[in-house]
Amino acid sequence: MAGPASGSGPVVLLVEDDDGDALLVTELLEDAAVVVELRRSRSVEEAVAELGRGDVDCLLVDLGLPDAVGLTAVERxxxxxxxxxDPPALVVLTGHTGTDQGVRAVAAGADDYLVKGETDPSLLARSLRYALQRREAAAQQRALFRSEIRAEETSRLERALLPKPVVADEHVSVMVGYLPGRDGLLGGDFFDTVQRADGTILSVVGDVAGHGPDEAALGATLRTAWRTLVVTDTSPDDVLPLLERVLLTERAGPEIFVTLCQVVVAADRSWAEVYLAGHPAPLLLTGHVGDVACTVLEPTARGRALGIPVGGEWHAQRVELSGPFSVVLYTDGLVEAEVAPEAAGTPPSRGVPRLGVPGLLRVLREELEGEFPDIVSRVLRRVRELHGGPLSDDAALLMVGWTGRPDILGTRSSTLADSVEWAR
Structure with missing residues (x-):
């Protein structure tokens, strides 16, 4: 096997001013057939400069250096x-035969200590191996900790995008779901539902262009701004223009825009108004459970996306309602899911077929044959199955409706489809 100066294996920096002791360490490593790249510094100052290169895996430090007294070298x-x-491991070399100085060195931060006159090749090799293993374990622990912190931050952002609906009417159903994309990064999908004091219910689904923490944070900001406007009784006609002002202030660059769908349900549940800002039109469910009609709301008042520098306003499209209903709002992560040709909503003109709005409508109709309360979760799962795994983009789904009968209470559910649970 190659010797310690072969240039392969872990980088070991020997901090030793005595040439004889340095030669002894080199011979011990060669006798032990340890494959390392051995470097040498004659003082703490030289060792500090060597550490600045950032590639040292382990330090072998003599406690009798010219510019350090006692444990000063270990501490520095x-x-x-x-x-x-990725801090290097540190093993102390001491000429004292007693254990006191070695124990104090370990207490000061060393991983191990060796007595020069009592060290043989196997003992030196074992000490280095254990020190490097502890270093690797510590690195893995730090990586796990950073991963957990990132996951916690991600979860916090996701919860900001999945707020608890503020709806007092117990006959109103609000079911929400959020399915992160496969790259693990958050998208800018957001949604919310709020009931005003007069009984009017407002819902929103929005999608910030782009994908990542910045877009997710912007989505959370816009959702908070939207809820603030709603609870302060801002006219629905004024919400989108004011929300665009927030977007223009908070976005990172002029290329960022937001598509959005806002739905206003009258206090007597006899009509709904839909505002579209470059967003897919919602679906409409009407009728009682077991006999539900599911249709696409054909838009007649579609407006531009927020943040697009062209003229145009947003106008409400009124839909008359009679009896129980649900309005289904969603982001394009669902309809853009790539699926097999037979599952596509419409024949593709080119490239890989996508589910499309007709495909989503078909999935929803099929899932309506099951229990109503968990329909959002089932629709998300079904689209994911048709796609063959995690979606390429985040997907948000919001269903808000009215039972139409005083003896039937509405359903409230929230589905945050994290990768761990949905990988089962």
Whole structure:
């Protein structure tokens, strides 16, 4: 096997001013057939400079250095190593035969200690191996901790995008679902539902262009702004223009835009008004459970997306309602899911077929044959199955409706489809 100076294996920095002791360490490593790249520094200052390169895996440090007294070398080198994303292991070499100084060195941050006159090749090799293993374990622990922190931050953002609906009418159903895309990054999908004091219910689904933490944060900001406008009794006609002003202030660049669908349900549940800002039109369910008609609401008043620098306003499209109903709002992550040709809503003109609005309508009709309360979760799962795994983009789904009967209460549900649960 190659010797310690072969240039392969872990990088071990020997901090030793005595040439004889340095030669002894080199021979011990060669006798143990340890494959490392051995470097040498003669002082703490030289070792600090070497650590600045960022590729040292382990330090072998003599406690009798010219510019360090006692454990000063351990403390300085451990402090310097801590500035690296992956701090090196540290093994102390001491000429004292007692254990006191070695124990104090470990207490000061060393991974192990060796007595020069009592060290043989196998003992040195074992000490280095254990120190490097502890370093690797510590690195894995740090990576796990960072991963958990990122997951917690992601969860916090997702919860901001999945607020608890503020609806007092117990005969109104509000079912929401959010399905993250396969890359693990958050998208800018957002939605919310709020009931005003007069009984009017407003719902929104929006989609920030782009994908990632910045877009997710912007989506959360816009959702908060939308709820603020609604609870302060801002006229529905004024909500979108004011929300666009927030977008123009908060977005990272002029290329960022937002598509949005806002639905206003009258206090007597006899009509709904739909506002479209470059967003897919909602679906409409009418009738009682077991006999539900599911149709696409054909838009007659579609407006531009928020943040697009062209003229145009947003106008409401009124839909008359009679009896129980549900309005289904969604983001394009659902309808853009790639599926097999037989599952596509319409024949593709080119490329991979996508589910499309007709395909989503068909999925919804099929799932309406089951229990109504968990229909959002089932629709998300079904689209994911047709896609063959996690969707390429985030998908949001919101169903808000009215039971139409005083003896039937509405359903409330929230589905945050995280990758762990949906991988089962």
């Amino acid at each position: 080198l451990r402090s310097q190593g801590a500035t690296s994303p």
